[in-house]
Amino acid sequence: MYDLSRAHRHDRKMEDALVTHIVPGFTYRPVGNTDGDAIRPIGLVLHVQQGNGNLFGWFNNPSSQVSSTLWAGRSGEREQYVPSDVRAWAQVAGNASYDSIETEGFNTEPLTDAQIETVAQAYADGVRTFGWALVVTHTPGSSGLILHSDGGAAWGSHPDCPGVLRAAACGTIIARATAIVRRMVPARGGTIGGGTGGGSQAQAQAQAQALQQAVHVAADGIWGPATDAALQAVRENRHTRAEQAAVGTSADGVWGPQSQAAYVVTVKAIQSVLGVGVDGVWGAATDRAFTMARNTYFTP
């Protein structure tokens, strides 16, 4: 055969000067577990750490042979181990086309609000830097936020990474990333239901897209019948298959803990767009804001 490593080393030298992107707000702690080869990522793979504490030591240990682009601590700690435009070693065949983020904790626990914000900030940076689509995808090769488990055997066969509890936050993450990118909705507020009357059409469209992401329908920015049906299914909370689809869990007609967890995540995402208190409970204030927004934006 031929000496791949030498050619590789040559390439790497050239790339070293080019590959430098670090996500703003993340602490860059470069690790050894990378060949330094350049990539142009098309999205971000969500992982669960199955442990606690930062991963710098493990990813800098040559015997582990693993690394991730980013790490999201429970309390909002943000670390970057490999530049965004360099291949990390997180999901085998998926390493060539996706960045990766490890999330501290276990797949029996949902992401913390701080982690959701961290992933959203990282994702928004990828949208700005690499043009990632503001969508959740489950198809390897497509741009978007994707689960490690979505890659199947080609990505190392990790069916429980990040697990259903953390996967349920993907809609919220994309909704928040959308808000960040469009600079339309603050972290805990918004204007779609605020009645300020000052919102532009683009702003309303962005907020409608954020709502669409939250209820897992195509994000075209138009609050049409399909979007409305999904939102109403969540609002009515009758534990139907339609509601399960809207909250992003498997529509099997059995409302268990996973459906309930996904429901809470979805309500929180809707509340953050509506600009009401984000507590995961669809109460009177949420319903009032929803009704105002619907009166203004629903296009039958």
Ligand SMILES: [Zn+2]
């Ligand atoms: Zn994983």
